[in-house]
Amino acid sequence: MSYFKNNNNSIFFSFIFALNLALVTSSSLTPKLALFTPGYLMHIADALPNGAPPLKLRCQDKNHALGDQTLNVSEEYKFKFKGQFFGGTLYFCHFYWNGKDKVFDVFNDNISSGCGSLGAFLSECYWKVQEDGFYFGGRQDAQFEKRYSW
Known part of the structure; x- marks a missing residue:
């Protein structure tokens, strides 16, 4: 038996x-598996000098374009998303400012490890756009590291 x-x-x-x-x-x-994946809050801040022309950007992942954005000095663009269940989440942005442009990943598996925790399943990532380039930090009050030049 x-x-x-x-x-x-x-x-x-x-x-x-x-x-x-x-x-x-x-x-x-x-989509139902998203309950078990981490969430992220992405911040992109215009930290250009006072009186600078507006910063324009367009962000997207492989399936969704988030639309064109225009930021004035000290303004911030934010968006939320869920990571993929098995990793591989990728967001990139195309930045335009003062006759210059730059495209790079603002989020991927490597970048996610530098984001700051807001709780068990939520993290935030910060990018500051300055006159000399792009700076990354895990939180708003974090020490920012220059990652890219224009």
């Missing part, structure tokens, strides 16, 4: 495993 009891447990756990695997790999159910 114990053979059947153990065998039934194995079948039950195999069924649960197969069901979980189906949920994870099903593209139609992927």
Whole structure:
């Protein structure tokens, strides 16, 4: 009798495993998995000198363009997103200012490790755009590091 009891447990756990695997790999159910992925709040601040022309930018991931943005000095653009369940989340922005332009990843798996924690499943990332380039910090009060020049 114990053979059947153990065998039934194995079948039950195999069924649960197969069901979980189906949920994870099903593209139609992927949004439901977002409950278990970290959230991020991205900040992009115009820290250009007073009187500078407006900063223009366009950010997107592989599926969604977030639209054109125009920032004046001391203004900030913010957007929220969820990381992908198995990693690989990527957002990039194209910046335009004073006849210059620059494109780079504002978020990827490497950058995410430098973002500041706001809780168990929420982090924030800061970019400051200055006259000499682009600076990254994990929080607004963090020490910012220059990552890119114009």
